[in-house]
Amino acid sequence: MLTFLRRRITSSAIPLVVVILGVFYLARLTGDPANLYLPLSATPEMRAEFAARHGFDQPLLVQFGDYLAQVFRLDFGESLRTAEPAADAVLRAFPATLQLAGATMILAILGAIVVGSWAAYRPNSLADRVASFTSTTAASMPDFWFAIMGVLVFAVALGWLPTSGTEGAAAWVLPVLTLLIRPFGVLVQVVRGAMVTALSAPYIKVARSKGAGELRVVFGHALRNAAPPALTVAGDLTVGLVNGAVVVETIFGWPGIGKLMITSILQRDFAVLQAAVLVTAITIFALNIIIDACYALLDSRVRQGVTA
Amino acid sequence: MMTTPRRRQAASALLALGAMLSAGACSVANSGPEPSSGGSSAASTVRIVLPEEPPTLEPCDASLTATGRVTRANITEALTERDPSSGQLQPALATEWKQDSPTEWTFTLRKDVKFHDGTAFDAKAAAFSIERTVGSKIDCNVNGYVFGGTKLTVTAPDATTLKVETAKPDPILPLRLSFVEIVPTTTNATAKVREPVGTGPYKIAKWDAGRSLRLEKFAGYWGKAPEFAAAEYVWRAEGSIRAAMVKSDEADIAVGLAPEDGAGDSAVQFPNNETSYLRIDATKPPLDDVRVRQAINYAIDKEGLVASVFAGLGKSAGQIVPAGVTGHSSAIQPWPYDMAQAKKLIAEAKADGVATGTAITIIGRNGIYPKAAESMEVVQNSLMEAGLSVKIQMLDVNAWLEYLLAPFPKDAGPTLLQAQHGNQAGDAAFTMGQIYGSKGAQSSYGTKELDELISAAEQASGEERQTAFAKALEYQNKEVVRDAVLAHMTGILALSKKVSYKPDAATNDEMRLVDIHPAG
Numbered sequence: 001m002l003t004f005l006r007r008r009i010t011s012s013a014i015p016l017v018v019v020i021l022g023v024f025y026l027a028r029l030t031g032d033p034a035n036l037y038l039p040l041s042a043t044p045e046m047r048a049e050f051a052a053r054h055g056f057d058q059p060l061l062v063q064f065g066d067y068l069a070q071v072f073r074l075d076f077g078e079s080l081r082t083a084e085p086a087a088d089a090v091l092r093a094f095p096a097t098l099q100l101a102g103a104t105m106i107l108a109i110l111g112a113i114v115v116g117s118w119a120a121y122r123p124n125s126l127a128d129r130v131a132s133f134t135s136t137t138a139a140s141m142p143d144f145w146f147a148i149m150g151v152l153v154f155a156v157a158l159g160w161l162p163t164s165g166t167e168g169a170a171a172w173v174l175p176v177l178t179l180l181i182r183p184f185g186v187l188v189q190v191v192r193g194a195m196v197t198a199l200s201a202p203y204i205k206v207a208r209s210k211g212a213g214e215l216r217v218v219f220g221h222a223l224r225n226a227a228p229p230a231l232t233v234a235g236d237l238t239v240g241l242v243n244g245a246v247v248v249e250t251i252f253g254w255p256g257i258g259k260l261m262i263t264s265i266l267q268r269d270f271a272v273l274q275a276a277v278l279v280t281a282i283t284i285f286a287l288n289i290i291i292d293a294c295y296a297l298l299d300s301r302v303r304q305g306v307t308a
Numbered sequence: 309m310m311t312t313p314r315r316r317q318a319a320s321a322l323l324a325l326g327a328m329l330s331a332g333a334c335s336v337a338n339s340g341p342e343p344s345s346g347g348s349s350a351a352s353t354v355r356i357v358l359p360e361e362p363p364t365l366e367p368c369d370a371s372l373t374a375t376g377r378v379t380r381a382n383i384t385e386a387l388t389e390r391d392p393s394s395g396q397l398q399p400a401l402a403t404e405w406k407q408d409s410p411t412e413w414t415f416t417l418r419k420d421v422k423f424h425d426g427t428a429f430d431a432k433a434a435a436f437s438i439e440r441t442v443g444s445k446i447d448c449n450v451n452g453y454v455f456g457g458t459k460l461t462v463t464a465p466d467a468t469t470l471k472v473e474t475a476k477p478d479p480i481l482p483l484r485l486s487f488v489e490i491v492p493t494t495t496n497a498t499a500k501v502r503e504p505v506g507t508g509p510y511k512i513a514k515w516d517a518g519r520s521l522r523l524e525k526f527a528g529y530w531g532k533a534p535e536f537a538a539a540e541y542v543w544r545a546e547g548s549i550r551a552a553m554v555k556s557d558e559a560d561i562a563v564g565l566a567p568e569d570g571a572g573d574s575a576v577q578f579p580n581n582e583t584s585y586l587r588i589d590a591t592k593p594p595l596d597d598v599r600v601r602q603a604i605n606y607a608i609d610k611e612g613l614v615a616s617v618f619a620g621l622g623k624s625a626g627q628i629v630p631a632g633v634t635g636h637s638s639a640i641q642p643w644p645y646d647m648a649q650a651k652k653l654i655a656e657a658k659a660d661g662v663a664t665g666t667a668i669t670i671i672g673r674n675g676i677y678p679k680a681a682e683s684m685e686v687v688q689n690s691l692m693e694a695g696l697s698v699k700i701q702m703l704d705v706n707a708w709l710e711y712l713l714a715p716f717p718k719d720a721g722p723t724l725l726q727a728q729h730g731n732q733a734g735d736a737a738f739t740m741g742q743i744y745g746s747k748g749a750q751s752s753y754g755t756k757e758l759d760e761l762i763s764a765a766e767q768a769s770g771e772e773r774q775t776a777f778a779k780a781l782e783y784q785n786k787e788v789v790r791d792a793v794l795a796h797m798t799g800i801l802a803l804s805k806k807v808s809y810k811p812d813a814a815t816n817d818e819m820r821l822v823d824i825h826p827a828g
Contacts, residue, residue, distance in 0.1 A: 035709040039371065039453035041742040041749055046452050053447070081363045083500040084517075092518055148548060156552050163552045164544055166519060253544040255518030266705065 008292055012285040020071075023277045024064055024270075032056070033268040037080055054080065067274065076278075077271030081263075086271035089260060090279050096166070097249070097256035098283075101241035104176050108183040109234055116191025116230075117218050123196055131188060138185030147178040147251045164252040175252045179245050183237040190233045194226035201225070227298055235291040239284050352537040354807060354824050357550045359564040361518065361543045366500040367489030368441040368448035371732065373817050375449075377563070378541060380818040382523065384489035384506030387415055387434060387470075388482050392581075392814035395632050395734050397482055401429060401490055401507065402470070410477035415470040415485075421530045423492045424511040431464030436493045438462045438472070438485070446500055454487045454733065479769030480735055487733070509534045509822055523821070534822040551575075554802040561809060562802040563819070566678035567619040571802040577621060578811035580799030581732065583628050584677055586670070586687065586792040587725040587743075590753035594696070595722045597662045599653040601789040604724070605643035607650035607694035608687055614795050617683045621798035627781050628729050628739060630796045632813060635736025635765065635777025640785050642793070647694060654695040670700045672726040673708040677797060684726055698724075713749055728797070732817050736777035737766050744784055751790075758788055 033056065034047045042050075051057040055066060070077060076086040119131035154174065155163040165171050198204065199222045207221050246258035257276055264273035362375050367384045370376040381389065387402035402415040421429035439462055441448045442455050451457075461473040474481060491504055503512050509531065510523035521541040525534060542559070544550050547569035550562035554574050565571050586604070594600045610624035626642040629635055658664045668691070672684045684700050691698045703711075710717060711725055727750075731739050740762045746754030761783055765776035784790060801811055808825045 031706045031710060035713055036706070037447060037449075039449050040713065041456055041738075042452035043457045043749075045457060046447075049445070050447055053445070082517075083364050083366070083502060089517075096518075148546075151549060151552050155556050159556060163556055163558055164549050165542065165558075250545045251549060253542065253549070259545075268706065 004296055005289065005293065008289045012289065016281055016285060019281045020068075020274075020278060021064075023274055024067060025060065027265070027268070027270050027273050028060065028063075030265065030268055033080055033270070036268055071278070076275035079269050079272045081267050081269045081272070086269075086275040089272050090257070090275045093255055093257045093260040093276070094279055094283075096254060097242065097245065097258060100172075100175060100179065100245060100248070100254060100256060101238060103172065104179040104241060105183065105234065105238050107176065108180050108187055108237070109230075111180075111184050112187030112191050112230070113219075113223065116188045117195050117223065119188070119192045120195030120199055121218060128192075131192065135185040135188035135192075138181045139189065140185070141181050143178050143182065144247050144251065146181060147174065147248060150174045150178060151251075164254075166254060171252075175245075175248050175254055178248050178252075179241060183234070183241075186237065187230060187234060190230050191226065194229045195222055198222035198226040224298070228295060231291060231294055231298070235287065239287060242283055242287065243280060353540055354536040354538075354561070354821065355540050355542075355559045356561045356563065356819070357553050357559040358541055358543045359545060359547070359550070362521070362541075364500055364502045365504055365512070365515075366448075366502065367437075367491055367504050367506065368444070368446065368450050369500070370489050371450045371453040371487055371817075376817050377815075377819045378521065378523075379504070379506075380489065381508060381820045381822075382510045382539070383508045383512060384491060384504055385508050386486050386489055387417070388486040390483065390486050390734050390814075392632070392734070392812045395634065397486065400486075401434070402482075402485075405482050407479075408471075411474045413472045413474075413481050415472065415482075417468040417470060418530065419468060421507050422528045423507055424505045424526055424528075425492065425494070426528075427492050427494070429490065429492075429507050430467040431470045432467075433492050434470050434490055435462040435464045436495075436497070437490045438488050440491070440495065440497050441488050444497070446498065450487045454484045454738075477767060479767070479773065480737060483733060483735055510539060513538065532822065535825050536821065539821050551802050554804050557804065560804045560807045561819075561824070564816075565800040565802055567621060567800065568678070569800075571800060574802040574804060575800050576803050576811060577798050577800055578815060579623075579630065579813050580730070580797055580816050581630065581813040582677070582728050582730040582797040582799075582816075583625055583630060584622075584683075584726075584728045584794040584797055585625075585628055586794065587727050587750070587752065588789070588791055589716075589720075589723045589725070590788075590790055592722040594657065594662045594664045594666055595668065595724075597657045597660075598787075598789055599657045600662065600664065600696070601792075603650040603653035603657075603694055604691060604696075605789065605792045606646045606653070607690045608643075608792055608794070609645040609690065610642050610794055611645065613683060613686055617679045617686055618795065618797075619678075621678075621800070622795040623798075625793045625796045627785060628743065628791070628793055629731050629736055629781070630813075633731050633734050633736060633739075634774050635740070635781060637778035637781045639778070639782055647690075650694040658695070664695060665697055666722060667697045667699055668722045668724060669720065670698060670724045670726060671708065671711045671720075672700055672702040674702050674704055676708075676726060676728050680726065683794070687724075714751070716752055724792075730816070732814070735773075736781070740765070740777065740780060744780075744788070744790060753788075753790055755788055758784055 034050045038046055038050055055063055079086050079089055082089065115131050119128040122128060151163045151174065154161045161173050162171050204217060204222055207217050245256065246262055248254060249256040249259040257280060261273060261276045264276060360374050362378050365375060365379045365383060367379055370380045385400050387400055389398050389400040391398055401418050401421060403418050405413060405415045407413050417431055417434060423429060438460060441450050442460050444451060459475050463471045465471060472481060489506065491506060495501060503515060509526055509529045511526045513522040513524040515521045523539045525537050547565050551565055551569040551571040553559040554562045588595050588601050588604065590596055590601060614620065614622045614624055624642040627637060627640045654664050670684050670688060672680060674680060681702050688698045688700055712727065729739060729743065742748040743750050744754055744758055745751055745762055746759050758780060761780035765773060765780050768776045799816060803809060806827050808827045809823060
């Protein structure tokens with residue numbers, strides 16, 4: 001297992017370097033930050049001073065070298081926009097996104113396992129058709145529309161929930177529901193498909209013939225074998241959420257990493273953008289390694305294939 | 309009852325999931341005080357929702373809208389302040405001022421004023437604040453916006469006297485100083501500060517970055533005490549959410565709304581000091597022919613545009629500064645909508661060999677004002693009807709800035725730039741040079757005659773200044789025709805029934821908490 005993990009970590013290092021390089025150079029293609037940070041009437045001298053002060057007058061290669069040297073010292077620079085260390089802004093925003101993504105995916109996975117298994121237990125039954133219709137609708141729902149409608153109905157018309165913000169458990173309901181609806185729909189379909197196959201496998205008949213209870217058959221035997229495809233899709237969906245739930249963060253005023261990255265791009269706040277992408281990339285690589293490790297735990301063939 | 313290892317594993321996993329969920333909920337939920345619904349029930353806190361979080365509350369960046377509307381006149385104050393209704397300059401931390409010579413001014417400062425940290429306000433603090441802002445090395449927005457690189461020499465002969473010397477005559481120095489917010493000498497002079505100390509009626513109580521900002525009444529304030537004991541700001545990027553927050557009693561005031569945000573009965577309209585216009589790149593054919601530029605002005609139905617696209621919010625305009633700004637000319641009326649005249653002018657130009665068939669690109673900016681793209685489609689349709697070939701390119705702010713500011717893209721071809729201008733300072737000097745001057749940062753075209761008129765106006769004072777800038781604007785409108793002004797725009801904010809507030813032309817840039825009162 002350790003060999004497996006070591007290989008995974010080594011193979012993730014190359015894409016990480018590519019991401020760092022790519023973000024650094026692509027960010028600088030968006031234009032001159034002086035246009036945004038100095039008033040429109042700023043003189044050419046002021047623009048030149050600004051560039052010199054922030055090192056933008058140096059060749060790109062020199063700037064990149066300085067940036068790399070800073071990163072190795074765990075210094076991510078200072079935000080042009082907020083005059084605070086870029087790392088502070090990122091480390092403040094990232095946990096908010098992780099908490100939102102974590103809550104969403106836990107609920108989506110648990111819900112999908114129950115509903116997907118229920119639908120697969122009797123294929124083509126009324127329950128299966130209701131689950132399929134609901135999950136297809138959920139998977140196709142535009143999140144911005146759902147969010148705005150949720151606010152209008154539950155906050156403005158009924159007054160049950162706050163429109164936005166992060167204060168109190170009630171503030172979590174609409175953001176989590178909005179984020180949840182699509183992963184839930186997709187995962188129900190995946191779990192259902194995998195469970196239909198698993199439940200018709202010979203080992204299930206053997207388990208039943210040995211007198212195993214239906215709960216044990218479904219969740220103990222079939223689900224374990226149906227888990228890998230669901231895990232793959234859940235992993236992809238989680239990565240998408242960790243990368244920033246921009247729509248939800250924008251609509252609900254959730255101070256997460258997605259909104260921070262978009263603001264940094266629009267404001268040419270290079271230091272914050274670079275730090276945000278780096279932290280997110282490392283998290284996604286870690287997440288992928290965890291998912292691969294879960295595969296290996298679930299399926300010994302994967303483990304053996306890698307370590308062989 | 310015995311539990312199997314597998315069941316124990318499952319139970320542990322569920323416990324871990326539950327702990328993760330609750331930990332997440334607790335850590336975010338408890339991380340900062342946001343205004344709770346009904347938070348103003350004590351009539352002690354006014355709750356304001358903004359479109360964006362202030363990047364900093366740095367006083368020398370108070371000319372930035374996002375910073376200024378929280379900082380100016382609330383946390384910090386300047387020596388002078390401009391009344392947005394009358395346009396007159398009023399005393400603030402300076403009680404009076406006089407011009408000793410064309411380049412020398414003396415300001416008499418208010419006594420018995422304290423900063424939030426308890427230190428006394430005096431001429432040294434005023435001199436420090438001016439030096440920190442003007443010509444400083446910390447990229448102060450006020451420096452570029454108001455002073456444009458000019459140097460000031462500031463001295464403090466005694467605690468209540470401040471002398472300011474300018475390198476060349478500056479008749480509006482007291483107006484410029486209304487942008488310099490005063491901070492104590494203990495303020496960092498070599499870096500921007502996020503949470504400043506000032507003399508204003510409110511001090512910063514807590515800034516929970518990313519979530520909320522709370523200001524509390526400063527007990528030692530020298531002026532009339534504000535009615536609300538505290539102000540809480542939150543920010544939501546989506547306009548419809550800001551409007552919904554007022555409707556659901558989560559906020560008392562929502563700023564920066566559009567007609568489609570659905571503020572309903574809580575919506576209040578006000579002239580927001582912004583003027584929309586198209587900048588005509590008069591250096592390239594066919595736009596280098598004045599008849600084509602005139603035709604563009606005749607072809608656009610500005611009243612129809614305001615009525616249909618802007619939902620009646622705004623007033624068709626003929627000049628870039630609204631009434632109330634020094635230099636506004638009452639002689640300039642909006643160009644009349646006359647499609648026949650537009651077609652005639654284009655035909656004349658074509659007959660004289662002007663390449664009227666050359667494709668003109670409208671460089672638009674998404675979201676510059678409500679219905680920005682739709683308004684450009686209306687303009688495109690009108691210009692094509694007049695006989696021009698026009699296409700639209702809508703850009704985001706960064707790409708658009710490349711076209712707004714010199715040096716301009718060389719391979720752009722003839723362009724009409726969708727733009728909007730707001731004159732916060734109330735004097736045309738903050739408009740004319742940069743927009744119409746030959747070397748202005750936003751100017752693609754100017755003439756020697758117009759440059760001379762602008763330069764003369766900048767040196768004038770009093771009534772002469774008004775007349776001189778009005779003359780320059782009239783000359784531009786009649787002889788140069790460098791743009792097609794569309795409308796003086798109207799802003800919308802939502803106001804709950806719990807508060808009383810009368811927005812004015814300065815509201816977008818400076819929202820004074822002392823002007824907000826409990827209703828009834």
